Every structure is written in C-alpha cells, then in structure tokens.
Amino acid sequence: MQSIAILAAWSVGEVDGYIYLSSTHCVYLEYITTHYDKVFLLSTRSKDNSINNKTLFKADNLIFLPLPIISSYINAVPKLGKWKKAIETVSDKVDLIYCRVPDPFSWMPALLFKKKTIMHFVGDTIDATKNNEKWSWLKKQIMIAGYLPDYVLTLLAAKRSRVYTNGYHLTEKLSKFGIQGTPVISSTVRESSLKSPDLLVKHINIHLIYIGYIRFAKGIKTIMNLCSLLQSKDIDFQFDVIGSGEMYSELQEYVNKNQLSSNVILHGHINDREKMNSILRESNLFVFPSLSEGSPRVVIEAMAQGVPVISTPVGSLPTTFKDGDTIRYFNFHDANGALKIIQEYLKDNKPFVNQRNKAFLAVKEKYTIEAFLSQVFNY
Template identity: 55%
Template structure:
C-alpha cells in the first residue's frame, strides 16, 4: 500500500549556501528507515542557515521533500510563528495520508484539530515535568512558565484523544491515561541491529584510572549539579578517575568554570557535542561506567547506546528506565541528586568488577534482542 506521510518535527536542519540540507546523524538514520517504508515523505522541520554541518549528513533521499519551518529559540518564540506553521501545514495536508507529530514540538496538535488529518502522535518528553526540575528557575517562574505551556498542552491532549499515540516510556503513558488517552509505550533507540559486536570490552583487566562518561545535554534537568558534586567527591576521596563529558547546553560555561575552580582539568574532560555516532560509540566503549544523573526523561536513548557497547550503566530511575531494566540485574540506580549513592556504586565497581560484568552482559542481550532502532521505528510507524 502506498502511503504518503508528513513529519512535523523540530529537528533543526541546516541549509548551506548551495541549497543542500543537512541533518544530525540520528535523524538521518530515522529518515533512512522511513524512506523505505513510505512512498513520499514531507519533512516539515525547523531549518537554520547558520551553524556547522561538518558532523551532520546530507539529506539525499529521492522520496523525501523538505518543507522549511523557521528556526525557533524556545516555546515563547515559537508562538510568534503560528501563522507560518498554519500555512505550511495547510499546504501539505492535502498531499498526505498521515502526519507524524512529535510532542512537545510546537503545534503538534494542528494537523489533527485544524485539518482533521490522521496522525501518529509521539510523546517524546514532558515540558511541564522538565520545567519543574529546572533548578535555575524560582518557584514563581516555574508556575508562570507552566501556565504559559498549558493552552498548547491541552490542545495536544485533545488531538491525542482522536489519534494513535506512542510515548517514550510508561510514565508518560500513565499520565495520559488520566485524560482517557490510550497510548503505547515504546523505548526510543538509535542503535541499529548492524552495530552490535559480541566481543564486549574486557572490564576486569582494564588499568586505572576508572573511566566514567556522561553523554547528553548540559542543563539543569539532566542532573549536571549532581555530576559536578560527584566529580568533586571523587577527587576529594583520592579516587583515580577520568570523567569524559560529551554534550552542550545552557550549563556548559558553568561546568567549565567548575572544572577550572576545582583544579579538575586533568581529570574532567569536556568534549562538547559529538555528532559522529561511530566516534561517540567508540568513546563509550572505551569507558568503564556510563553515568546518567538526569532528573527528567522519556526513554533516554544514550542509556541504550551505552548498553549496546557493553558498558555498565549507573543512572537515576528516570523515565522509562525503572520499568524497562531492573536494579542490580542489568542496571544500577541511585536516587535523584544523590551523588553519595553514585559514589558508593563507583567504589563497588572499583572493588568488584565481576558483578558489573554480569550486569552489563544481561543489559547488552536485552538491548540487542528488544531495543534496536528497527524495532523502535517499526512499532511507531506500523501503519
């Protein structure tokens, strides 16, 4: 059956001076899968003429047409673009059988409510939840921001009631159930079946220092304060460690300042954003432990990536993780903001690596058998 689909997303494409479009490696892999499944794809995405394209991949699929949306700097800024969104969605609606709408990207409700289109609504996160966990904002600012989000949120709920809904994790599905919305939880993944290598790293015979790695946004809701406290404690307790931090975000300068002020530059290495997936996976594979202190998530893909490389994961019980993995069986959990608890687990690893090897082996098998990008996208786009 030939089906045309529109993807309404904020994937931040880059357009160069020659008119070529580039996209992150992760989303390029999504397009690769979808291009073989649908006859025609209209990629409706935020697009910028600025920014580097060196780590991105060119969009060259013959059945994908790019429809530009203006770049946005946040929720409030997006509201000023509502007319543009309306005109773009209106122009594409007659050409497609189906919309894929990524929530909470701006105006994900519009195809269903304004144009009565059949939609796949994919809740990848929760803006209100992330706002509540923003440590930088005061209680009053959080309340004001949430009040501002609510009109869009309620429209999204109305659209979801009449469409197929998927959620990144069971916790979002549970919240939607309060609105009588039936949804299907999925585990988001960027790992292809082709990248698995059963020759897993030899953690037992690795020499010191213990190599930790964090991959993700450098922002408050990702638990970066906890990460900084942990680095300081590891140093104060004379643990021989190295901490690779990969990512960018609003706290990056704060993190740089912290590393400098605490004389940690020889132990804590800030890489910024790495979009080369092969290089990133190799860096994860060379580590001993993957550390993830996030406060708010859907189903964190980087955890799946770490497990696919045979690295034990030390994380908060965030998002879909507690309903997908089991503490001390295939993952290790510590409480939110509990850097002392995380420190204790790292000391366990230092003294008894064999138990962590058994844990990572089980996690690797679970991810390989259940949580690939093919399984993930095949479920969401099973039309």
C-alpha cells in the first residue's frame, strides 16, 4: 500500500489531539485509512475549533495537519501561504495527493510540487455563483472575476492529474478545456445500511422531506413557495427540513409568519445518520429543488432508504436516473411543478412505489460508497 495526503476544506474540530468531522467525511476517511499505509489530512479547522454536530474519528495511521478557518474562497486568499507550507510539509512523505475541487488552492500539489495527484471535481463554483438568487448580476460578475485566476490554475493542474467528476455534466464541461475526466456518482451509502423498501406510510395526506444545506443555490425559495401552495390547497402535510446554512433564519421567519410551524419541522443539522435515516423512512416523498449540484449524495441516501425522489434535473441526476422510471423531475424554481407531482401521488401512489423500488435496486447495484471510493482511490 501507499501513503496519501488529503487536501480538503472539511472543517475539522480538534480536542486533546482527537479530531472530529462530519459523519460523511468520517465514512470517507474510514475507507482511505484502511487502504493506505499512512494518511495525512490537510484540512481547514471548524469555526472556533468547534466539534458540535461532528463525529470523533480515530485511526493510528492518520496525521492531521490543520489549515486556517475560512468562510469563503475570498477569505482563504490572504492565507495562501499556509496551504503552501502544509503541502510542502507532506510533499516528500506521500506517493499521492487527493484534492477536492473547488476547495481552495487544489492546483498547488500538481503545479507547484509536481506531485502525482487525483483531482476530484465535486461542484462548480461558477455555476453556483450564477444561480445564487440573492446576489445581483453585478455582484455575480465580480465574484466570478475574482475566482477566475484560481479556476485557470485549477484547469492547468487538472491537465497533469487524474481527474474524477461528480457527474457527466462536469466531465463534459472540462472536456471543452482538453481535460479528460471520469464521471462518478458520489455516495455515502454502505451496502450494510440499505433498507429494503416497506409499504409507504399513510398517517397524514403527505409527508415530505428535504435534506441539504439551507442556502439559495439549493432552491430553498422553491420549498417556501411549495409550502404556500400546499397550504392554499388545504393539503394536510408535514415537511421535515434537515440542514443548516445562511438562509436558515429566513426560512424560520417564513414558517412563523405563515403559521406553518405545525406543518414544517426545521431540524437543523443532524449528524446522527441513524436518526436521519429514521426520519427518511417515515416520509412519502423526498423533495430536492436544488439549482446547482455535482452528484447529490442525499438523493442516493433517500433512494437507499426506500423513499421516492422528486427533484430538479440538477447536476448528474438526469444522466443517472430516468424521469418516470427511478425519479420524477420538475423544473428549476417551479413549485407548481412539484405540487403537480405531489397531487399525482395523492391520487395514486402505485407508480411511485414502482419508482422507488427501481431506484433502490439501482443504488444497491451501482451506487454504494464501496463502489464510489474504490473507483476514485484505485490509483
């Protein structure tokens, strides 16, 4: 086996020499530390070194090298030297460096240190900026212009690296720059955690769920509009919203203002995967109105728990799951389209039972974490 460094903005907390990460990243590290002799984790610290909503991770062959706390790419720029020093520290000690894009300075290992590098494109900063509903056109242009130097360096580094992308759409975009990438479907679903679908729950008219960041690019405005439509149609519904983000207070204000607190349950971030899966399995439909994605893991997770998914045709989903077969799509910003699908479910849920059964089998056969990580880290 070889040694590897992981360069990622994973927001790690550290107390008494022990590190704490999100449960998702713990799953990744568990795999990596069992397949490499030595693993160096070069990752950003969490704010105030907090370990709230994080999981303890231990491995004898893991060494953590902390990077500064950052809140955005712009915030990271003045700290570029810290990244360079950290990479320089491990450069001669590892055979391979894995970099996540668009995390800051993912171009450094390949360009500055000429290291054997895996570059994993998990999202698209430019696309996410264009779809930020809260920013004006001018601010979007300024933000994109400020990011372009890093983006150009990232593309140059990708030409010298093995490249994976979360979805075919990112592979196609990179191919325009002469970069050959391999599309993968990001997953945190273990084979052992797959839940064979049961009969759909019928305790209220409709039980909906969303899991993800509470931010504009995730289509939270569409969730608000959908709740208003359900309320206006006198549909008895419960909508569990799991996640946190900069739009959380606005969503909370909307729920209170529209007297929806008995219908919309804001859970905040849930780090306990068993608890999250339990809520998933009580739901009838997983609603995913996102505007910008790579390969959304939460959709895979919902399917793995036997929940039918209705979603925008975002990221890798249209090239992975077929509309009307394993998923149902509605247009971006289209709460009425989502409502129409929900009304179809209320009228006849049998097609949705067939849909979720097919999706469950697809995840079981193709999209487990074992399949995903073995592809990315088999270098």
